[in-house]
Amino acid sequence: MSVERNPEAFENAPINWVPAIVLLSTPLLALVLVPWYLWSHGANPATWTAFAIFMAWTGLSITAGYHRLWSHKAYDAHPVVKYVLLFGATLAVQSSVFDWCSGHRSHHRHVDDEYDDPYSSRRGFWFSHMQWMLRKFPSGQYDYKNIPDLKKDKLLTFQHNHYGLCVVASNAIALTIVGFITGDMLGAFIIVGLLRLVLTHHFTFFINSLCHMFGSRPYTDENTARDNPILAIFTWGEGYHNYHHYFQYDYRNGVKWWQYDPTKWFILGLSKIGLAKDLKRVDGLTIKHAEVIMQFKRAQARIDGGEMSLDERLAAFKERISAEYEAFSQTVEEWHTLKAKSVELKRTEFANRLHEADERLKEQFSLVEAKIREHSERIELAYAHLKGKAATAK
Ligand SMILES: [Zn+2]
Ligand SMILES: [Zn+2]
Numbered sequence: 001m002s003v004e005r006n007p008e009a010f011e012n013a014p015i016n017w018v019p020a021i022v023l024l025s026t027p028l029l030a031l032v033l034v035p036w037y038l039w040s041h042g043a044n045p046a047t048w049t050a051f052a053i054f055m056a057w058t059g060l061s062i063t064a065g066y067h068r069l070w071s072h073k074a075y076d077a078h079p080v081v082k083y084v085l086l087f088g089a090t091l092a093v094q095s096s097v098f099d100w101c102s103g104h105r106s107h108h109r110h111v112d113d114e115y116d117d118p119y120s121s122r123r124g125f126w127f128s129h130m131q132w133m134l135r136k137f138p139s140g141q142y143d144y145k146n147i148p149d150l151k152k153d154k155l156l157t158f159q160h161n162h163y164g165l166c167v168v169a170s171n172a173i174a175l176t177i178v179g180f181i182t183g184d185m186l187g188a189f190i191i192v193g194l195l196r197l198v199l200t201h202h203f204t205f206f207i208n209s210l211c212h213m214f215g216s217r218p219y220t221d222e223n224t225a226r227d228n229p230i231l232a233i234f235t236w237g238e239g240y241h242n243y244h245h246y247f248q249y250d251y252r253n254g255v256k257w258w259q260y261d262p263t264k265w266f267i268l269g270l271s272k273i274g275l276a277k278d279l280k281r282v283d284g285l286t287i288k289h290a291e292v293i294m295q296f297k298r299a300q301a302r303i304d305g306g307e308m309s310l311d312e313r314l315a316a317f318k319e320r321i322s323a324e325y326e327a328f329s330q331t332v333e334e335w336h337t338l339k340a341k342s343v344e345l346k347r348t349e350f351a352n353r354l355h356e357a358d359e360r361l362k363e364q365f366s367l368v369e370a371k372i373r374e375h376s377e378r379i380e381l382a383y384a385h386l387k388g389k390a391a392t393a394k
Contacts, residue, residue: 047187061088121212129209237261
């Protein structure tokens with residue numbers, strides 16, 4: 001979808017009444033009702049347990065369901081998992097699966113574009129956080145041409161066609177059941193319903209607003225998306241948004257072992273018990289390549305920025321970086337040749353020799369991988385060296 005680049009159409013966009021009322025009234029209601037409930041009824045452990053379960057269920061339904069499964073096809077899930085995720089995502093009240101995924105695919109395709117990205121961060125924090133839903137902006141009117149795969153699914157189509165009914169019925173039924181189990185109907189609706197809804201809303205919205213403003217950019221600086229470990233805590237791992245924008249089909253967002261990405265663990269866990277398959281992963285070498293390119297870019301920017309005195313050592317450093325860059329380009333070329341070779345081999349080798357050939361290639365790949373690691377280490381060393389020199393020069 002491409003939107004007419006007309007500023008007036010944005011300025012005069014009419015109010016989107018239903019989302020506007022829901023999104024503005026629920027936080028206000030929560031601000032009044034939650035303290036009142038706590039003051040008058042105290043804290044019921046059963047209610048808070050249900051709250052935690054619903055936070056996890058509805059949160060993961062958005063991240064592992066609406067986002068990684070349906071928007072990006074990063075893996076395939078067992079039908080039972082799909083039902084549970086679709087139910088949870090409906091409880092989360094974040095628009096129908098068609099609207100969410102169509103908008104999200106546009107966001108990736110046109111990221112940061114003021115007219116075509118539905119929640120473009122170029123229009124500021126407030127717009128990308130929630131204003132984009134409060135009015136009928138041209139960029140938010142989807143024609144669903146980018147979700148042909150989802151439109152084939154009867155269950156998803158049903159949810160989209162009867163969305164209002166699905167939201168009200170699912171929440172009413174689920175919360176009434178919780179109320180009966182906990183014996184605290186008021187707590188079920190105020191804490192498990194309202195408070196959970198508002199928190200899940202804004203945690204998701206943070207990804208579009210804060211994750212495009214604050215954090216690092218280890219993989220690409222071609223868009224505003226950032227890696228932010230603090231936001232990852234609130235967003236079930238979606239805080240590693242720079243990685244995600246560069247490698248959107250990977251089922252992981254936090255790709256390092258130490259990064260907090262419970263959505264990734266959840267999907268991996270499902271695959272271990274046969275409830276998910278075809279988990280898509282970007283190979284380590286491609287990831288490292290993106291990281292090293294960014295390292296070079298940062299080193300160059302530092303030198304060009306002139307924040308240190310321009311002495312001979314700096315000139316030497318510059319030379320070092322250019323040499324390293326050249327060497328690195330060669331390694332990358334080697335890697336591309338290897339890749340092409342491996343495709344060629346798979347086409348021509350006989351099945352019984354394929355294994356043997358594969359082993360050889362694997363060896364060569366690991367050699368190239370080691371080389372790239374070396375480049376990266378040398379750059380880091382050069383950096384540390386320069387930093388040390390700059391400190392002693394001061
Ligand atoms: Zn984004
Ligand atoms: Zn995405």
